[in-house]
Amino acid sequence: MNQDAYNAYSHKTSSDQLVEVAKIAAPYKNRPEMLMSVVIQVQRKVRALSEDVAAVIAREMGIPQTNVYSFITFYAMLSVKPRGKYIIRMCESAPCHVRGAKEIVRALEKMLNIKMGETTEDGRFTLEYCPCLGICDISPAIMINHETYGNLTPGSVTQLIKRYIREDV
Amino acid sequence: MEEMRILLRNKDKINPTSAQDYIQTGGYEALRKALSMDGQEIIDTLKAAGLRGRGGAGFPTHMKMQFAKNAEDDVKYVVCNADEGEPGTNKDRVLLTTDPNSVFEGMAIAAKAIGAHKGFIYLRAEYPYVFPILKEAIENARAARCLGDDILGSGFSFDIEIHSGAGAYVCGEETALFESIEGHRGEPRYRPPFPGTKGLFGKPTLLNNVETLANFAPILRNGPDWFRKIGSEGSPGTKLFTICGNVNHRGVYEFPMGVNLKEIIYDVCGGIAEGKGLLAVQTGGSSGAIINATQIDLPLDIDHVSASGGRLGCGTILVIDDTNCIVDIVRNNLDFFRSESCGQCTPCREGGTHLYELICKICDGKGTLRDMDTIVDLANTMRITALCGLGHSTAVPVLTSLQNFREVYESHLDGDYCPVCGKDWGN
Numbered sequence: 001m002n003q004d005a006y007n008a009y010s011h012k013t014s015s016d017q018l019v020e021v022a023k024i025a026a027p028y029k030n031r032p033e034m035l036m037s038v039v040i041q042v043q044r045k046v047r048a049l050s051e052d053v054a055a056v057i058a059r060e061m062g063i064p065q066t067n068v069y070s071f072i073t074f075y076a077m078l079s080v081k082p083r084g085k086y087i088i089r090m091c092e093s094a095p096c097h098v099r100g101a102k103e104i105v106r107a108l109e110k111m112l113n114i115k116m117g118e119t120t121e122d123g124r125f126t127l128e129y130c131p132c133l134g135i136c137d138i139s140p141a142i143m144i145n146h147e148t149y150g151n152l153t154p155g156s157v158t159q160l161i162k163r164y165i166r167e168d169v
Numbered sequence: 170m171e172e173m174r175i176l177l178r179n180k181d182k183i184n185p186t187s188a189q190d191y192i193q194t195g196g197y198e199a200l201r202k203a204l205s206m207d208g209q210e211i212i213d214t215l216k217a218a219g220l221r222g223r224g225g226a227g228f229p230t231h232m233k234m235q236f237a238k239n240a241e242d243d244v245k246y247v248v249c250n251a252d253e254g255e256p257g258t259n260k261d262r263v264l265l266t267t268d269p270n271s272v273f274e275g276m277a278i279a280a281k282a283i284g285a286h287k288g289f290i291y292l293r294a295e296y297p298y299v300f301p302i303l304k305e306a307i308e309n310a311r312a313a314r315c316l317g318d319d320i321l322g323s324g325f326s327f328d329i330e331i332h333s334g335a336g337a338y339v340c341g342e343e344t345a346l347f348e349s350i351e352g353h354r355g356e357p358r359y360r361p362p363f364p365g366t367k368g369l370f371g372k373p374t375l376l377n378n379v380e381t382l383a384n385f386a387p388i389l390r391n392g393p394d395w396f397r398k399i400g401s402e403g404s405p406g407t408k409l410f411t412i413c414g415n416v417n418h419r420g421v422y423e424f425p426m427g428v429n430l431k432e433i434i435y436d437v438c439g440g441i442a443e444g445k446g447l448l449a450v451q452t453g454g455s456s457g458a459i460i461n462a463t464q465i466d467l468p469l470d471i472d473h474v475s476a477s478g479g480r481l482g483c484g485t486i487l488v489i490d491d492t493n494c495i496v497d498i499v500r501n502n503l504d505f506f507r508s509e510s511c512g513q514c515t516p517c518r519e520g521g522t523h524l525y526e527l528i529c530k531i532c533d534g535k536g537t538l539r540d541m542d543t544i545v546d547l548a549n550t551m552r553i554t555a556l557c558g559l560g561h562s563t564a565v566p567v568l569t570s571l572q573n574f575r576e577v578y579e580s581h582l583d584g585d586y587c588p589v590c591g592k593d594w595g596n
Contacts, residue, residue, distance in 0.1 A: 032353075036349065036350075037332075071352070074355060075294075075336050077294045093505060094257065094451070098487070098489050099415070131508070132295075136258075137420045139414075148298075
């Protein structure tokens with residue numbers, strides 16, 4: 001693991017939160033098939049599925065910690081490094097691409113003053129690409145946490161992000 | 170042109186989570202019938218109907234079912250593949266959100282046919298809002314005794330569990346999907362053994378796409394002859410088409426198999442948006458063929474599209490207008506495949522990245538004729554040697570676009586200005 005990757009994995013989680021993680025994972029000792037369900041629940045509670053979190057999950061479920069790391073890093077929506085409170089996912093697939101996705105990306109990057117893949121300094125927003133969101137009838141589309149928004153223009157997406165900045169959502 | 174709504178019969182007409190609403194429109198009657206039949210009779214009915222898988226491969230459904238039925242094991246599983254990851258495909262989302270009971274009914278019929286008592290729905294992570302709908306619908310179906318123990322008083326038991334993905338296109342491949350449910354990285358398995366004998370948790374498993382499962386109840390209720398009268402000879406029944414990109418009326422439509430592509434684009438979807446011209450159409454999602462405007466007078470069924478070098482796949486139609494560039498679209502497709510490659514087999518992991526880099530070089534105006542030969546070689550190698558469908562499919566848009574738009578590639582080699590590729594490159 002290179003230094004950057006390690007630094008990302010080493011995000012510290014508070015002991016209170018680790019207790020919560022243990023509570024989520026403990027009922028599934030020796031039930032490796034519950035790993036997906038556990039990490040999805042855990043990710044709602046912690047900022048990152050980092051090393052200390054993975055260690056607790058591994059211990060409580062009785063599976064090797066390397067398996068937990070390998071699992072988390074396989075799936076795009078699970079993250080070992082901290083992400084923002086709002087994760088803005090921009091569809092990168094062809095149906096959005098041919099409907100002006102690039103201009104939406106530019107507007108998002110300008111509005112939040114970060115590049116795709118980055119998180120704002122205040123930890124509120126992360127910009128990410130994702131594959132097709134499955135809402136191509138309203139492309140170009142984005143998903144912010146679990147909410148989807150479509151038929152976007154640079155103007156409308158800017159207004160939308162303003163609402164999130166004001167917590168008017 | 171009128172839609173023929175068999176699978177979408179209840180869309181926006183009933184409360185999707187209410188089992189009672191579904192029952193009032195004739196729902197679960199087919200299951201009641203299936204519960205009084207033996208497994209082989211159910212399979213023979215689907216065989217007579219000629220139903221083929223709607224997830225992309227078009228494999229005869231009854232054969233898969235027969236494998237799972239023939240396997241001797243006390244524990245078997247039915248899995249619903251709701252990992253609708255093919256870019257541009259929305260049909261399963263529409264079915265699951267507007268009529269989930271039709272999918273549960275199909276799963277229960279399949280379970281009765283092969284002798285399974287447990288089913289799984291693997292739902293993609295990009296549809297988090299579908300999860301609560303399915304959960305509520307399953308609870309209501311259990312309360313109505315259409316799922317759970319002693320279904321409809323028959324003594325037969327079958328229940329469904331929902332599993333969520335976490336963002337991985339490859340998990341739409343059946344064995345990768347099993348790995349994911351089992352709590353592993355979604356890396357496809359070597360086959361054989363095939364899922365019918367050794368699938369989820371090592372048990373005989375029948376895996377079907379959402380739309381395939383939704384076909385079971387109408388076939389059992391109305392009979393195979395009725396089904397055969399719809400669609401074309403090799404592909405009976407209707408198909409859900411997701412039409413996206415640069416047309417005026419985008420969305421999911423249901424038509425008999427064999428419907429003409431040109432009519433869909435111009436009559437149903439109102440033609441190209443904003444008065445622009447048609448450049449190309451990609452059928453079957455990013456893993457499908459890219460054809461040019463002269464090739465769109467094409468009947469959309471499994472065999473016709475295959476014969477033309479493409480694939481109907483999951484029924485996705487991406488319409489691309491003439492402000493786009495084909496090489497740029499292929500670059501977008503390849504970017505998707507190289508990010509989604511699970512990395513397990515070398516042809517797909519390395520080949521996908523190399524193809525992407527070669528196409529970028531061409532977009533950049535720095536490509537050579539030799540690069541084009543390398544692209545063809547590499548794409549063919551992936552098609553032959555990759556472990557799963559992801560690697561095989563990567564080749565399809567590349568090879569078909571080279572065939573159908575060769576002059577566009579050549580103009581990039583010659584350094585002729587391309588307003589799409591030349592603009593904002595590297596942004």
